Amino acid sequence: MDDVRHTEVDGVRVTWRFVQHHLIAILAVDNARDASPVACFSPENYPDLARARELLPELARLWDAVRREFWAKLIPPQQLATGPHAWA
Template sequence: MDDVRRTEVDGLRVTWRLIRHHIIAVIAVNYARDATPVVSFGPDHFPDLAQVRELFPELAKLWDEVRHEFWTSFIPPQPQPQS
């Protein structure tokens, strides 16, 4: 898989990747300390970020961080004008 990324929040690590048209596909969530699976998805269907938000709303902080990393990678912070 190309462009696989990992994001960690509160001891959880989500593995995700970008697919066509910049869609975030979630592959799995594991505990960061020992990689024990929390949830994983089969190769036939990796849900997008909106779908996992609906399926696992209790992981909102994790989904928020994935979204933040996604946007900062595509739209980096602009330099502030100097006064």
């Protein structure tokens, strides 16, 4: 689960990845229209999601979207059971 992901909200795109299966590293934040940097981080100090929220609180909707994608990947939605053994 060390793959790189991209999430875009309100014209801002964040590049992030899973670290050690349960953490998020924020790699870059760019303007989605022209790829101009909004925030840059070096590999020695990629912030996790909580730190990114502290550094750039105005991007709360973007961080919320990253959190949703993270949990959806970590714990995929379960299929609803149907048939005689389904819960009522």
